[in-house]
Amino acid sequence: MDSVFGITYKGGVILATDQTNARSILTYQHNLDKITNLTSHSAMGVSGPNCDMVNFTEYISKNLQLYELSSHGTIKLSPYAQANFARNELAKALRKGPFQVNVLLGGYDTKKDVPELYFMDYLAALQKIKFGAQGYAGNFVLSIFDKEYREDMEFEAALKVIEQCIQELHVRFLINQPNFIIKKIDKDGVSVVKFGADPADT
């Protein structure tokens, strides 16, 4: 039931997810952060069961950090490389013990100076996209993206579209998702734009 969606703009990527953690008829928490930071300039919005979410994202992010450490900071993996690494791991696990996670990987390529957004479903099909969504959210937000997306739109315009999407989900989506967390990835790294409820609040 997780809503994950994202959009690229001129100079960055915005990722947004809901903050609801629920199973069956029970809501555990309303302040979960489903956008895991991978490296300094990339993050992954994830949807799926908590166990797979945590296991997969931690595995990928730690391995990416290890790669950087092993090269003594000389090799920084591009979002393209990170996405393909994640895809490879997901594909390997698919026929052994699959991770049921659908992800949107957003990153900023500091060498080429371009933002990149990757869609990856739980079967490990990877595709670079300009905007996208995972899960039921797609049924509501993809048409908004199709209509409102412009090549090289500014950050404020992209954020406005994201907020339109959140509004649409609030009005029309059956599942109640009161809080959303929005992060942006640009040349300065990953930062939180806003959240509905503070993930650090225990």
Add this chain to the structure above:
Amino acid sequence: MSILEYNGAAMIAMAGKDCVGIAADRRLGIQLQTVAMDFEKVFQMGPKLFVGLAGLATDVQTLRNLLKFRLGLYELREERQMSPQVFSHLLSTILYEKRFGPYFCEPIVAGLDESGKPFLSGSDLIGATVKTDDYVVSGTCTGNLHGMCETLFKPDMEPDQLFETLAQSLLASVDRDAMSGWGGVVHIITKDGVTTKELKGRQD
């Protein structure tokens, strides 16, 4: 719902006079939802060798990486290029190795061998290959594709005519299939090189 129809695909490879062409649609879908309109399904494996992979997108990408790896190894060891016949056979072997847990992919191979003669082959998901001298098809609308190709195909077409035939056959077939379409790409391989053209069809 068949696993081979989860993402959607349509592709044709056809032979002409001293040339071959391969065409595929561009849709990446997840059942009824379209995710992308620029998904790559045809890959260049050598200067005169292309492979088209139709089926489950994750296996398309896994197989493409595996083939790139095996081809690279072959070229390093043998210090020569892999001929289309060998490539087709390699693909068949790789697929049959997973006989009881297969890659959900039905590939087609198109290329010119060393003497410039066109080579075409297609196979099923477990590596049963068929070699033809006219055309091969694969994807979610093979019925449509066979109908169009059988009607429009003529032997010994020049590259321009081959392009037209491929383009028209593909576009007409995918328009009647919900799972494929959203544009197309055609590669024509002649002894002088490869020409690639994008097709704009019905964007639905």
